[in-house]
Amino acid sequence: MDITAFYDIVENNDSFMITSHIAPDGDSIGSVLAMTLALLKIGKKAFPVINDVIPKKYRFLPGSNLIAKEIARKYDAIIVLDSGDIERLGFSKELNEYSGLIVNIDHHKSNVSFGDINIVDSGASSVGEIIYRLLEGKVEIDYGIALNLYTSIVTDTGSMKYSNTTAKSLKILAELVDKGVKPDYVSRQVFEKRSLSSLSLLKLVLDTLEITADGKLASLNITKDMMEVTGAMDEDTDGIINYAREIDGVEVAVIFKESEKSLIKVGFRSNEWVDVRKIAEVFNGGGHLRAAGCNIKYPLEKAREIVLNTVKMHMAEEYRERCN
Amino acid sequence: MDITAFYDIVENNDSFMITSHIAPDGDSIGSVLAMTLALLKIGKKAFPVINDVIPKKYRFLPGSNLIAKEIARKYDAIIVLDSGDIERLGFSKELNEYSGLIVNIDHHKSNVSFGDINIVDSGASSVGEIIYRLLEGKVEIDYGIALNLYTSIVTDTGSMKYSNTTAKSLKILAELVDKGVKPDYVSRQVFEKRSLSSLSLLKLVLDTLEITADGKLASLNITKDMMEVTGAMDEDTDGIINYAREIDGVEVAVIFKESEKSLIKVGFRSNEWVDVRKIAEVFNGGGHLRAAGCNIKYPLEKAREIVLNTVKMHMAEEYRERCN
Numbered sequence: 001m002d003i004t005a006f007y008d009i010v011e012n013n014d015s016f017m018i019t020s021h022i023a024p025d026g027d028s029i030g031s032v033l034a035m036t037l038a039l040l041k042i043g044k045k046a047f048p049v050i051n052d053v054i055p056k057k058y059r060f061l062p063g064s065n066l067i068a069k070e071i072a073r074k075y076d077a078i079i080v081l082d083s084g085d086i087e088r089l090g091f092s093k094e095l096n097e098y099s100g101l102i103v104n105i106d107h108h109k110s111n112v113s114f115g116d117i118n119i120v121d122s123g124a125s126s127v128g129e130i131i132y133r134l135l136e137g138k139v140e141i142d143y144g145i146a147l148n149l150y151t152s153i154v155t156d157t158g159s160m161k162y163s164n165t166t167a168k169s170l171k172i173l174a175e176l177v178d179k180g181v182k183p184d185y186v187s188r189q190v191f192e193k194r195s196l197s198s199l200s201l202l203k204l205v206l207d208t209l210e211i212t213a214d215g216k217l218a219s220l221n222i223t224k225d226m227m228e229v230t231g232a233m234d235e236d237t238d239g240i241i242n243y244a245r246e247i248d249g250v251e252v253a254v255i256f257k258e259s260e261k262s263l264i265k266v267g268f269r270s271n272e273w274v275d276v277r278k279i280a281e282v283f284n285g286g287g288h289l290r291a292a293g294c295n296i297k298y299p300l301e302k303a304r305e306i307v308l309n310t311v312k313m314h315m316a317e318e319y320r321e322r323c324n
Numbered sequence: 325m326d327i328t329a330f331y332d333i334v335e336n337n338d339s340f341m342i343t344s345h346i347a348p349d350g351d352s353i354g355s356v357l358a359m360t361l362a363l364l365k366i367g368k369k370a371f372p373v374i375n376d377v378i379p380k381k382y383r384f385l386p387g388s389n390l391i392a393k394e395i396a397r398k399y400d401a402i403i404v405l406d407s408g409d410i411e412r413l414g415f416s417k418e419l420n421e422y423s424g425l426i427v428n429i430d431h432h433k434s435n436v437s438f439g440d441i442n443i444v445d446s447g448a449s450s451v452g453e454i455i456y457r458l459l460e461g462k463v464e465i466d467y468g469i470a471l472n473l474y475t476s477i478v479t480d481t482g483s484m485k486y487s488n489t490t491a492k493s494l495k496i497l498a499e500l501v502d503k504g505v506k507p508d509y510v511s512r513q514v515f516e517k518r519s520l521s522s523l524s525l526l527k528l529v530l531d532t533l534e535i536t537a538d539g540k541l542a543s544l545n546i547t548k549d550m551m552e553v554t555g556a557m558d559e560d561t562d563g564i565i566n567y568a569r570e571i572d573g574v575e576v577a578v579i580f581k582e583s584e585k586s587l588i589k590v591g592f593r594s595n596e597w598v599d600v601r602k603i604a605e606v607f608n609g610g611g612h613l614r615a616a617g618c619n620i621k622y623p624l625e626k627a628r629e630i631v632l633n634t635v636k637m638h639m640a641e642e643y644r645e646r647c648n
Binding site (some may be wrong): 157168170173178193203 | 487512566
């Protein structure tokens with residue numbers, strides 16, 4: 001990994017754009033802001049840019065008011081965080097014209113090493129964890145940086161519940177609490193702000209639960225109608241898939257969300273032995289071993305049929321492999 | 325605190341009963357088993373006894389098969405864990421006749437120091453954390469002990485989401501992961517085993533949501549009928565109160581559960597400024613600042629009226645105090 005090269009780039013350049021993928025989450029926003037605040041702290045010009053709406057629940061993060069939506073000027077270097085490829089940034093046109101340095105920092109196994117330098121560690125819980133290690137001993141991690149890094153790690157590990165939770169990530173969280181971060185405060189912001197509409201949505205979605213494959217495959221639907229009737233926001237759908245995944249005996253959970261009438265966003269989760277990234281890749285999606293996603297250009301019922309059949313085939317195959 | 329006295333008692337005695345409160349939870353069961361396994365490891369006779377059913381989700385804990393329900397013999401000493409008073413053990417009669425040593429290890433502020441020696445640390449996240457510190461450097465913490473202690477800490481902190489999550493508790497969790505504990509495995513056992521009946525129950529309970537006091541007080545009901553119709557178990561009601569607590573703007577959540585037609589178990593949670601222990605104490609209950617409970621001998625509607633009025637009065641008072 002190009003860690004020395006990274007420090008050299010920071011030292012020898014002045015202005016940085018820090019960016020991450022569209023549909024931003026706690027790790028992408030938290031790590032963009034931690035990197036921004038750290039660069040500002042050592043006297044650099046740092047501009048966080050994310051080409052999408054920042055969900056309300058992340059607006060408590062220090063520096064979030066600085067995030068711009070569009071690329072507005074020239075930079076010496078662009079630091080891309082938490083993005084397996086450069087298309088996910090939503091800036092394809094602008095980046096085609098860009099000739100400066102690109103730094104790629106990520107923890108996705110599927111990362112295509114698109115940067116001039118690439119720091120990709122798929123063993124890290126989150127990009128926040130990688131940034132903590134890059135900053136450690138180089139920049140004083142103040143409360144603002146700590147709060148962003150804590151949020152990165154805690155959201156990408158599902159509050160220490162996912163398999164990417166390591167002793168190393170727990171130790172970093174402890175260090176960040178020592179800097180003043182209050183775990184219950186962060187948790188209330190990012191996990192525990194339920195709107196009444198989100199509860200109404202939850203009830204409707206739970207009514208669509210279907211369980212097949214001998215109880216091992218559970219699926220849920222979120223239709224455009226449900227979103228309209230309840231007044232729920234996009235971010236209110238986060239985490240609903242876990243209600244399916246957590247049912248006793250279930251190995252794979254799939255959620256189908258109507259973006260438009262013929263465009264379905266599909267989310268996959270698994271518990272112990274199914275590699276859902278492989279399933280998502282069949283449909284040109286991607287992600288991690290236990291959490292992945294893709295888009296399908298079909299109406300809901302057709303999308304369900306195709307995807308669930310593929311999941312079942314894939315499960316049968318993995319099951320055979322495991323037992324041979 | 326009588327820590328040296330504790331080591332002396334362990335050294336100078338041979339047989340120990342290790343016990344905790346009825347309606348056992350992750351911290352009581354995990355800490356009873358960690359202490360049991362540690363005593364066995366140094367060659368003592370150790371007998372875990374809990375006078376209640378052990379919820380299914382905790383039966384993965386090493387040693388859980390050793391737990392007896394009744395006191396069956398004489399012991400040199402009884403080690404009581406996670407219990408504010410001795411009545412909560414459910415052994416009043418037997419303990420009246422007992423003349424041996426009582427060791428009291430707890431983290432409840434309300435603990436009445438009923439032991440011959442008392443190790444009470446209300447700053448500890450959990451009794452599991454206290455036991456980790458007592459064992460550290462004295463007994464090798466093997467995988468079995470580590471798994472019990474990890475479960476204690478992670479359940480009592482709500483997977484690192486509650487205000488008792490400290491840097492110290494995170495560091496201990498990291499040490500326990502280094503001993504081989506898999507955070508996602510524990511999480512699946514204790515937080516993520518949903519039965520289909522528990523999902524059906526959840527939908528019915530969410531239908532009873534009531535919000536008052538300018539959106540600051542949310543309440544839910546669980547009736548005996550709901551339990552029967554859905555076939556849900558007692559343990560399926562764990563955590564439902566958080567759906568009320570997590571609603572944006574809510575400070576206090578109350579859940580009313582019919583034990584019998586005229587016996588209501590009431591649970592309280594708060595987010596930031598209301599001390600719910602004080603409210604529970606009005607009805608002879610107890611607990612912590614942000615989580616408490618009591619029993620009310622009234623039918624559901626009457627119990628709701630009395631309790632919710634008391635909560636409102638109490639909130640108004642605390643609010644006045646905060647703003648003066």
